[in-house]
Every structure is written in structure tokens, then in C-alpha cells.
Amino acid sequence: MTLIALAVLAGCGGGTPVREQRARIEVAVLHDGGAHVDLYAVGRLGSDAEVRALAGDIAREMFPGATNIRIRMRKARGVPFARAEMEHVYRTGRKVSLRIDMSGALRRLTARGFQNTAMKLSVPPVPATVRAGGEPSGPRGWRLREGAPAPVVAVEMRPRPVRWCGAMALPVLGALGVALGFFARRRVLALPAAGLAVVTALLAVVLPAGRQGANLGVAGLLHGTALEVAAVAPLVAVPLGLPAGMLLAAVLVRGLTGPATGGTPETRPRDTGVFW
Structure with missing residues (x-):
């Protein structure tokens, strides 16, 4: 039932x-x-x-x-x-x-x-x-x-185009760090520069760097393809951090596996750049 x-x-x-x-x-x-x-x-x-x-x-x-x-x-x-x-x-x-x-x-x-x-x-x-x-x-x-x-x-x-200008400082610093890291003659300059490139890459990911291009669009300064390019330009700092990170990793591996220097002063490299 x-x-x-x-x-x-x-x-x-x-x-x-x-x-x-x-x-x-x-x-x-x-x-x-x-x-x-x-x-x-x-x-x-x-x-x-x-x-x-x-x-x-x-x-x-x-x-x-x-x-x-x-x-x-x-x-x-x-x-x-x-x-x-x-x-x-x-x-x-x-x-x-x-x-x-x-x-x-x-x-x-x-x-x-x-x-x-x-x-x-x-x-x-x-x-x-x-x-x-x-x-x-x-x-x-x-x-x-x-x-x-x-x-x-x-x-x-209330768009603030200056924020996009500040975000563009990240890829500029990243490119400068990569250039000094690979071609500077002294580690005291090359290694901090490479570290700066890695930091700027991390900041581009953590901070909303890729979203600052919206300020240019809302303000009416850029349109169409130019606006799309400007929106992704600050994110160029991310791929720039990859070679800098590889350089630091290579230097670290050499320091751990290479022969001990015993505190001897750094010799002048035969070629340009710490990495080479």
C-alpha cells in the first residue's frame, strides 16, 4: 500500500x-x-x-x-x-x-x-x-x-595610468638584471643583479602587474591592439626571471661541487661574464 x-x-x-x-x-x-x-x-x-x-x-x-x-x-x-x-x-x-x-x-x-x-x-x-x-x-x-x-x-x-608606468618598471629592472648577470665581470655585481631579475619576476606574478593596462583603457589613452600589447607588457618580467634563475642555480651548483677556493681572491675571468 x-x-x-x-x-x-x-x-x-x-x-x-x-x-x-x-x-x-x-x-x-x-x-x-x-x-x-x-x-x-x-x-x-x-x-x-x-x-x-x-x-x-x-x-x-x-x-x-x-x-x-x-x-x-x-x-x-x-x-x-x-x-x-x-x-x-x-x-x-x-x-x-x-x-x-x-x-x-x-x-x-x-x-x-x-x-x-x-x-x-x-x-x-x-x-x-x-x-x-x-x-x-x-x-x-x-x-x-x-x-x-x-x-x-x-x-x-578613476583610472590611474601612472600605475601602469610603475608596473613597467618590473620588466625594465628584470632586463637590466639579466644583462648584468650574464655579462658583468664580477660576481659581486652579477649575482645580485640576477637575483634582482628573479625578484621582479616573482613580483610580476604576485602583484597585479598584468591588470594595470586597464587604467590606460578606461582613461582613453590606448585602444585596440595597442591596449592589448600594453596590458601584457609588464608580464615580460616573468620570462626574464627564468635565465636569471638558471644562472643563480648554476653558480650554486658550482659552489657546492667545485673545488674549494680557500678564501683566495676572485681571479679575473678570461671572457666576459660570470656565467661563461
Whole structure:
């Protein structure tokens, strides 16, 4: 009788609560003045075409002044979603202000039957302030619920191009350290120089050196390919640290396995460079 009762309940849906229709929106403001809106709602609508249409409507509601809107289906970790890419979302400059009103997006989602939608915002890695309802917003994530007021997000970005100039000091110091390490005639100069190249390589990995190019893009100083090259230029310090590390390792191995010098003064090398 218990099995029959469970079968009847499963067949008619008895005891099964109605699941809330949910979606997820991820908004990314880019450092070149554009943005893209990702809508994760596949499987909750009738077709991919409906998902793309809804993503386009949401993007236009959030950024009414955007141009060149392109919508396509993509996958992330095997999960399909619709991405709306757009340009001219904000005007680049020394100080950027952007306002994102979620009320139109909430209205579109409610009309499609979504009662609860998670929304996440990301901005370029520059000094910025994000406020929702006039108050600073730390997590930069919100819930768009039916019947609840939609947040109005104000973004203020203050790019600092000088930070990119400071990051470019790392590959310059790394190149100088490698050059002195291989071609200086005295170890007292060559070994610290090689160590400096290794330190700059580690700093380029630990510090966000590869993200400082966003300051140039938001400030409107560089665009396109030039901006892409400038963004990765500080990371040149990383490969420069590899030969410097090999030089230090070779000197260490020679010091451990080679003949003892007995405190004798260093003889002048016959060729240029400690390594050779």
C-alpha cells in the first residue's frame, strides 16, 4: 500500500512543491568602453532563440546608449548561456560615471516568468566606487525579485595610468638584471643583479602587474591592439626571471661541487661574464 501511495503521488505530482523560476545575469563592464551581459536561462525558456532575444532586451534596458550589440550562444564549464556584447557603454576619460538601472531588466524577466534572478556586476581593475541606492555596495551582487524594487547601480571609475608606468618598471629592472648577470665581470655585481631579475619576476606574478593596462583603457589613452600589447607588457618580467634563475642555480651548483677556493681572491675571468 505504501508503494502504491508513493506511485500515485509521483504520478500526479502530489507533495512536490512548485519550483521557483530562476535565472542568473552576469554584467561585465570592460576597460575599452564596452560591456557584455551574460544570461543563464537555457532550459527555462522554449529555445535558444528566446534566450538570445531576452538577453538582448535586458542588455538594451541596462545600457540604452550602447551600440553594436551582438548576441551569441556560448558555453562556460559545459553550461550554455547567451552573451550580449556591446560597445560605447560609457565614455572613457580621467573620470568615468556609469548608471545601470535594473528596473527594465526586472520587468522583462518578470514577463518571462522569472521570479528570482541573481545579478552580478564586475568592473575593470581600476580605482572605482560602486553604489546601489546611494550606499556603497561591497559584494556587487543583487537579487532581482518579483514585487521588490530593482536596484539602481552607480559606478564611478578613476583610472590611474601612472600605475601602469610603475608596473613597467618590473620588466625594465628584470632586463637590466639579466644583462648584468650574464655579462658583468664580477660576481659581486652579477649575482645580485640576477637575483634582482628573479625578484621582479616573482613580483610580476604576485602583484597585479598584468591588470594595470586597464587604467590606460578606461582613461582613453590606448585602444585596440595597442591596449592589448600594453596590458601584457609588464608580464615580460616573468620570462626574464627564468635565465636569471638558471644562472643563480648554476653558480650554486658550482659552489657546492667545485673545488674549494680557500678564501683566495676572485681571479679575473678570461671572457666576459660570470656565467661563461
